[in-house]
Amino acid sequence: MSGFNKLVGSYQEAMAGLEDGMTVIAGGFGLCGIPENLISEIKNKGTTDLTFVSNNCGVDGFGLGVLLEDKQIKKMVSSYVGENKLFEEQLLAGELEVELTPQGTLAEKMRAGGAGIPAFYTATGYGTPVGEGKEVKEFNGRKYIMEEAITGDFAIVKAWKADTFGNLVYRHTAQNFNPMAATAGKITVVEVEEIVEPGELDPAHIHTPGIYVDRLILGTFEKRIEQRTITTVESQA
Amino acid sequence: MSGFNKLVGSYQEAMAGLEDGMTVIAGGFGLCGIPENLISEIKNKGTTDLTFVSNNCGVDGFGLGVLLEDKQIKKMVSSYVGENKLFEEQLLAGELEVELTPQGTLAEKMRAGGAGIPAFYTATGYGTPVGEGKEVKEFNGRKYIMEEAITGDFAIVKAWKADTFGNLVYRHTAQNFNPMAATAGKITVVEVEEIVEPGELDPAHIHTPGIYVDRLILGTFEKRIEQRTITTVESQA
Amino acid sequence: MALSREQLAQRVAQEMKDGYYVNLGIGIPTLVANYVPEGMEVMLQSENGLLGMGRFPTEDELDADMINAGKQTVTAINGASIFSSAESFAMIRGGHVDLTVLGAFEVDVRGNIASYMIPGKLIKGMGGAMDLVAGADNIIVTMTHASKNGESKLLPKCTLPLTGAGCIKKVVTDLAFMEIRNGAFWLIERAPGVSVQEIIDKTAGELVVPDVVPEMQF
């Protein structure tokens, strides 16, 4: 009886079933809280024509950026993609499609996808290129656009701790998009730094209940820093 | 400099500004996690013609039920109101209006109100009395109804612990509707069992960030139990 | 013979699978938790905001802050999580709960369900039932096949205000286990000792009866 034990034995198993042309929702903001090893596994697997929904596309050589090297990504749905030369090249060459989505709308579209809400209204983007072609409705004298939910064939998520039931806790601001991503995948795969027994995490401190998690794997992480900003002793004084 | 200290000195001060005809959003589910003393203060204050948005209306003599005694409530927006004789009487006598709203829709309407989302679509209630007169839209072959957000002039909330900045932690299932209520009031008033200094609550464990909280007061609570169900030693064996 | 409440719960419990997240309504559905087949694990969701509901507390464990959707005092199992009602219904509406079991006044051949309101009597409200029937793909309705004065609850068209439209696929009554497809009830199993004729007599909506109708096994 496997019951609620979500542990899988390998990264191959973690990403089993991912096929060309699928949509993958990825947690992370910049290089913070990204599912590094699940991304590497997708690179190794060589799956192509993928649509990625993720706030950013990593950097050259790290994060989702590595999937650009072999042109595995067909389309990115992101709020900010400016950290990446290869991305720029492929975009200008017409090899890559990008759907720019405001950060808050992107977060809410993922949440809506997981929560069975097919669409919602927001003032964000009204009167801008983001609002073009979208339904407009007025509420209390202000105009709002309709935004539709996003779901993925897979969601890939990075958490800090998990119990074997897949209950997740994120560390600091590495939480970011991960909780919403976790709810919005048909198959949600999570990699974590530590796995504990059910009962060891306080039920009130769980950020993502295990019901959203299909597969769980223990990983080790590089955790690259994008902007290393430091207070020196002098500047503190 | 008051800065971010949300503490007020009395229940009178906590509910100052509440006027006849206002809308109040109340946290709690059944008698669990209800702002007992803030409700008592509204009773003492004698404010009338109030609209309450709350999953339930308490019971005779406790919770929001006490506000029925002097006919202070004009309208209830709730999912379940079946625990209350006085409620039944006033409803049948046409002295009280009720807008039945599915529990999940009610929770989401409060969240939407706090989150700047004026409306969203849900399948809940389509084809039922709840859907009557509401806009219907089809997504992926299924029909959904549009539900609008709820906001209140006041929100009254019960939490377990708070720091003086108004960061809140709820205890067990007393969380229920409180986090959404807290976001949806023009003025959000919170009563708690314990107040600590900023820094004593783990930033990752805070259920409601202090930005949503306007006034904070320390209370003592009866915490009445609605359905006392017990496992006896024999039944456990 | 018609099933007892306990037998009804027991038959419903056979529809569970290992690893299922399950939401059980008030009444007979609650009893289903007592009949989870041996060696199988299911986790109970309570829509006020608890995943991993446990047994009732002992006197020592009793805690007013720890209740289920029926407002009963409960405990949490190891590995439970507790969250807001918005998160709870995100889970339900989003289709993450594997099985929902709830009672009803009426069900019809189109999969409509009426369970929350009898006009003329007092309106108590739908609670979470409308969200549960709209959100779950896999719903089992449990009820008596007919009312105390013999009126069928399995109708060509519900007469009471609906809780949900076109969402019910399985019904377990004290007389039979039926599926709803193509605008009809399909008789799958009968309660031990109950005749097919009795089921036909007490089903007002169109009933498709196969040549052989096996008895439920317990």
Added chain:
Amino acid sequence: MALSREQLAQRVAQEMKDGYYVNLGIGIPTLVANYVPEGMEVMLQSENGLLGMGRFPTEDELDADMINAGKQTVTAINGASIFSSAESFAMIRGGHVDLTVLGAFEVDVRGNIASYMIPGKLIKGMGGAMDLVAGADNIIVTMTHASKNGESKLLPKCTLPLTGAGCIKKVVTDLAFMEIRNGAFWLIERAPGVSVQEIIDKTAGELVVPDVVPEMQF
């Protein structure tokens, strides 16, 4: 003389009030945090999911999991809270942040702002800027009054794709503090030593100039 980046930040900081929750964009807006008036407390919101952002970490405190919306490593103050980006933008979109400060390429007399995209050059994306300008009631745009080759950034109508429509009410440039009302820029203050004529010359959109235009006070 035109304000330095630091003076610009300092002038913007005068618009803060005790107890304000503030979101500061990248660039000059970030500097505003250094000039919070004495005895006043403000709390910084970072839209990736942090309320109560502190200073940069020391080498010992450096933590890849603790960053701000500019992807810089930061710390959290006592009384901070950390949450998901959905919660963060619920806060922003819901109008709970008291003041938002951000940069722009162009602003016009209707309160439109263009700040994220220059067609022909690469599109980097709007990040959280569209949500911030749509969600906040109180927004201050900081920028240079004109481009390096002297073209006004205060226009009758924005020429670049908009970040938000009709949402900007206050602009602080290196030359002036202006409010936007009734389809015009209203000159409120000028930078010390800057003539009203220079401001008029460098403002392409309609500018309302009162009889007396006080200098900014620092």
